[in-house]
Structures are given as C-alpha cells and as structure tokens.
Amino acid sequence: MNRVVITGIGVITPVGNDVKTTWDSFLKGKSGIDTIRAFDTSNHTVKIAGEVKDFEPEKKFDPKIIKRLDRCVHLCLWATSEAVADAQIDFNKYDRTQIGVIIGSGIGGLHTWEREHTKFIERGPARVSPFLIPMMIPDMTSGYVAIHWGLKGPNYTTISACASGAHAIGDAFRAIKYGDANVVVTGGSEAPVTPFALAGFSNMRALSRRNDEPQKASRSFDVNRDGFIMAEGAATLILEELEFARKRGAKIYGEIVGFGATGDGHHITAPAPEGEGARRSMERAIKEAGCRKDEINYVNTHGTSTELNDKFEAMAIKNLFGDHAKKLILNATKSMIGHTLGAAGAIEAVVVLLSIRDGVVHPTLNLKEPLPECNGLDFVTGDPRKVTIDYAISNSLGFGGHNATLCFKRFSD
Amino acid sequence: MALFDDVRNIIVEQLHVPPEKVTLEAKFIEDLGADSLDTVELIMAFEEKFNLQISEEEAQKLDTVGKAVTYLEDKTKT
Structure with missing residues (x-):
C-alpha cells in the first residue's frame, strides 16, 4: 500500500481569498459572516451568510471560460490554481493518466439553475441556455479542473451534502493508496448563497436567525446557538504518493493515514442519536490510521452550530475516546465562516494541515457557554493554542446521514 | 450596415473575440x-x-457571419 502526502493547498473563504489571509483570520478569530450583499433579502427571514468578498475570477481565467461555468466552479478553479502553484508541480513532466481529480460539491451550480429556471418560467423553454446542464451539474468542478490542467487520471465528484469535500479527499487518498493514481487534485467547492437556496435552508429551520449580530450568529457548541449560517467557498489539496513527491523534492504538509465513512440509516436531516454514525466514522478512520485513540491530539469538529449536530457530535467524541476525550484539543472552523457545505470538509482539512505545520490550533468563535454535553471537552476559545500535533482527525457529517472522518499525521520518515 | 453592427456586437459579446475578427467571411467554428x-x-x-x-x-446553414447577416436582413425586411 502506498503512503499518501499533501504537497499543495489552496483556499477561498469568507475570510480570505488565499491560504495566508484565511489562516491569519482564523488565528485572529475573525468572523466572515455578514449581511448578504449578493441579492435583496427583504422577503427572506434569514438575511446573513458567509460570502466570499472581492472575487473576480475573470482576472485570473479567460472571461469566455468564466462565462460558461457556474460560480461553484469559479471558486474551485481559484483555490486549485493556488494549490497547484503551492505544490510547484509541472504536470507536463509526468504521466497525465496517473493524475486524477476528485472534488466534492453538495449542490453544484445553483446560481445557474436559478437564473435559467427563472428564464424558463418567464420566457419559455426556447430561452433556456444551452449551457444550463454543463454549468449546473456538480461534477463540472472535477471536470473543468481536468480540462484546464490537462489531467487524465480518475475523475469524478463526490456528493454527500456537507460531507462531500471530506469524501472527495478520502477517495483521493484511497486512489493513491491503492495505486490508481500518483497524484490527485482533490477538495470541495460550494456556491449556495442564492435567494432560492436561502429560502429552502431557512424554511427547514436549519439556519441561525441572528440577523442583527451576524458575527455572533455561528456559535458552534454554545448553548445559545440557533442554527448554521450558509456560506460559500472552496479548498483544493494536492495529494501525492510519497515516493513520487520525494523524487520531485516536494514540500510535505502532512500525511493522510485514515478515512472513515459510515451511514446513519436514520433520518433525512437529523443525525443519529448520540452521533452513533459519527462515532463509527471516527473509529474507522483511526483504525485505518493504525494508531491508538490516545495518540490523537486534535479534533477539528463538524460543529455546525445547530441544535442536534453539536450535541450529538460532542457525545460521539466522548463515547469514542472515553478518558482520553478530556486530553483532546477541539475547535470548530464553522464558528468563523459558517457552513460552506460541500467545501467544508476540504477547508477544514487545510486547517488541520496548517495546525500541524505551525503547531497552533485556531479558536472557536462565540463559544461562551458550552452545552452540557461538552463538559470535560477542551475547546480552544479566545487566543489560538500552541500545541504539537502528531495525529488529528476532522469530521464531516452530511444531510442524508453521510459521515466522513479524515485522519492526518505529522509527516516523518 | 446597422444590422451588421448589431450582429458583430452579439458575436463579440458571446464569443469574446476582438471586433476586427468578425468579418463577413469568418466562420463561427x-x-x-x-x-x-x-x-x-x-x-x-x-x-x-x-x-x-x-x-x-x-x-x-448559418456557419459564417455573412450567411447570418444575409439571413437576418432577409427576415427583418418588412
């Protein structure tokens, strides 16, 4: 079995359009949630979201190409371009059939879907764009990344709602581990901040209604949480087979050593009681990693700021880790940027790698009064925490009962 | 040639090509x-x-700018 390392990262989030800006913001505990700017929310109950700011993809990519791709793909291309540059990999030098692309997206081209559907209703079928389908399908992220960089290895998209990005990275890890590819460009992308999607999520009663205090709305694991905050963003990671990376002298952020995937088999949106599915997902990732549970130092939680997720995820962590749970260091990235759905698992994977690299864990914003289920759990709040991380896990749990956990390890020979 | 100007503007906008490339002989593909x-x-x-x-x-049949212009001129004659 091959070992799999990460050699390049790129992100675009509501707190920064590159890795450095985003990471600095996370360490400072800066919120990216604000009143929605993209459209008029007068008729919406929820008026806040995590929007990417000052994003002009046509400055980096051919405007003709940008016009025929959805914002979901724009964000993905942006993050991928940073990741490829960061990995300093010249694809021309290698067998392109051994370089894959597996990027997750929960929903895909919502902006296109809504715009074209409005045209369809108002002006009839003849006015619907011939680009509707290619712009809308969620797999165009992986498809277009391969077209742009000329990559011909395994290529598909994972769709598991809020766990899509983590499943993509897990599959990318396995593709390299089992020898199907030398390199996989992986991650997640989502652009869900649209009037229609906002109405849908809002009417589920899934979203925070703290419209007057956007920066205080995302309160992962706090007793006063009242829902998650929709957000957009993307993250891309370059995964490589260890010897391949070594031969080309690549810098290594860390190693992926485990991927756990389970299903709740319980409810369309509610997680299984006590986070039973999430617990097994963590358990599987740690089993594949081949480490002991008490070797895990840090858990980047799913932590959405919803009633059930946070309560059950905390229970799952305590149930799985037992006595060691109190020694874990935990945080919730969504407390700062909201929930980027299919991108979240990828953004949080980048967070884990930077935490390992810099020996620091970012704070959880707005966690003032932890819920009772968090008793004995050590969440970082206030200032970032300096800590040496050997093993870390990141959880992603999606509507439909899809659970994914990735296990990362500090790299050493 | 007002119609040609309109056609050229649409082509420039849709295909992101410089206006000078949009000649009557030019083939779309x-x-x-x-x-x-x-x-x-x-x-x-x-x-x-x-x-x-x-x-x-x-x-x-409209595979060149010229054919499109002729077709549209014909159709828009009242």
Whole structure:
C-alpha cells in the first residue's frame, strides 16, 4: 500500500481569498459572516451568510471560460490554481493518466439553475441556455479542473451534502493508496448563497436567525446557538504518493493515514442519536490510521452550530475516546465562516494541515457557554493554542446521514 | 450596415473575440473559436435581438457571419 502526502493547498473563504489571509483570520478569530450583499433579502427571514468578498475570477481565467461555468466552479478553479502553484508541480513532466481529480460539491451550480429556471418560467423553454446542464451539474468542478490542467487520471465528484469535500479527499487518498493514481487534485467547492437556496435552508429551520449580530450568529457548541449560517467557498489539496513527491523534492504538509465513512440509516436531516454514525466514522478512520485513540491530539469538529449536530457530535467524541476525550484539543472552523457545505470538509482539512505545520490550533468563535454535553471537552476559545500535533482527525457529517472522518499525521520518515 | 453592427456586437459579446475578427467571411467554428453550444447560444441571441424564430434546420446553414447577416436582413425586411 502506498503512503499518501499533501504537497499543495489552496483556499477561498469568507475570510480570505488565499491560504495566508484565511489562516491569519482564523488565528485572529475573525468572523466572515455578514449581511448578504449578493441579492435583496427583504422577503427572506434569514438575511446573513458567509460570502466570499472581492472575487473576480475573470482576472485570473479567460472571461469566455468564466462565462460558461457556474460560480461553484469559479471558486474551485481559484483555490486549485493556488494549490497547484503551492505544490510547484509541472504536470507536463509526468504521466497525465496517473493524475486524477476528485472534488466534492453538495449542490453544484445553483446560481445557474436559478437564473435559467427563472428564464424558463418567464420566457419559455426556447430561452433556456444551452449551457444550463454543463454549468449546473456538480461534477463540472472535477471536470473543468481536468480540462484546464490537462489531467487524465480518475475523475469524478463526490456528493454527500456537507460531507462531500471530506469524501472527495478520502477517495483521493484511497486512489493513491491503492495505486490508481500518483497524484490527485482533490477538495470541495460550494456556491449556495442564492435567494432560492436561502429560502429552502431557512424554511427547514436549519439556519441561525441572528440577523442583527451576524458575527455572533455561528456559535458552534454554545448553548445559545440557533442554527448554521450558509456560506460559500472552496479548498483544493494536492495529494501525492510519497515516493513520487520525494523524487520531485516536494514540500510535505502532512500525511493522510485514515478515512472513515459510515451511514446513519436514520433520518433525512437529523443525525443519529448520540452521533452513533459519527462515532463509527471516527473509529474507522483511526483504525485505518493504525494508531491508538490516545495518540490523537486534535479534533477539528463538524460543529455546525445547530441544535442536534453539536450535541450529538460532542457525545460521539466522548463515547469514542472515553478518558482520553478530556486530553483532546477541539475547535470548530464553522464558528468563523459558517457552513460552506460541500467545501467544508476540504477547508477544514487545510486547517488541520496548517495546525500541524505551525503547531497552533485556531479558536472557536462565540463559544461562551458550552452545552452540557461538552463538559470535560477542551475547546480552544479566545487566543489560538500552541500545541504539537502528531495525529488529528476532522469530521464531516452530511444531510442524508453521510459521515466522513479524515485522519492526518505529522509527516516523518 | 446597422444590422451588421448589431450582429458583430452579439458575436463579440458571446464569443469574446476582438471586433476586427468578425468579418463577413469568418466562420463561427473554424475562425471564431465557437463550439456547438456556443452556436446554439448565438442563434438564441439573434432570435432575441431581432425578435424572430430560427428553426434548427435554418440555423445549421448559418456557419459564417455573412450567411447570418444575409439571413437576418432577409427576415427583418418588412
């Protein structure tokens, strides 16, 4: 079995359009949630979201190409371009059939879907764009990344709602581990901040209604949480087979050593009681990693700021880790940027790698009064925490009962 | 040539080509870099601009800027 390392990262989030800006913001505990700017929310109950700011993809990519791709793909291309540059990999030098692309997206081209559907209703079928389908399908992220960089290895998209990005990275890890590819460009992308999607999520009663205090709305694991905050963003990671990376002298952020995937088999949106599915997902990732549970130092939680997720995820962590749970260091990235759905698992994977690299864990914003289920759990709040991380896990749990956990390890020979 | 100007503007906008490349002889696919989806979108833009309907059969014959201009001039004559 091959070992799999990460050699390049790129992100675009509501707190920064590159890795450095985003990471600095996370360490400072800066919120990216604000009143929605993209459209008029007068008729919406929820008026806040995590929007990417000052994003002009046509400055980096051919405007003709940008016009025929959805914002979901724009964000993905942006993050991928940073990741490829960061990995300093010249694809021309290698067998392109051994370089894959597996990027997750929960929903895909919502902006296109809504715009074209409005045209369809108002002006009839003849006015619907011939680009509707290619712009809308969620797999165009992986498809277009391969077209742009000329990559011909395994290529598909994972769709598991809020766990899509983590499943993509897990599959990318396995593709390299089992020898199907030398390199996989992986991650997640989502652009869900649209009037229609906002109405849908809002009417589920899934979203925070703290419209007057956007920066205080995302309160992962706090007793006063009242829902998650929709957000957009993307993250891309370059995964490589260890010897391949070594031969080309690549810098290594860390190693992926485990991927756990389970299903709740319980409810369309509610997680299984006590986070039973999430617990097994963590358990599987740690089993594949081949480490002991008490070797895990840090858990980047799913932590959405919803009633059930946070309560059950905390229970799952305590149930799985037992006595060691109190020694874990935990945080919730969504407390700062909201929930980027299919991108979240990828953004949080980048967070884990930077935490390992810099020996620091970012704070959880707005966690003032932890819920009772968090008793004995050590969440970082206030200032970032300096800590040496050997093993870390990141959880992603999606509507439909899809659970994914990735296990990362500090790299050493 | 007001109609030609309108046609050229639509092509420049849809295909992101410099205006000077849009000559009467230019072929949409070979010279202006359009693909099959672009040509469908172009025909839709012509229909919109000139308020008419172009059948798929007719549309397939319009492979150059000149043919499109002649067709549209003919159809918009009252």
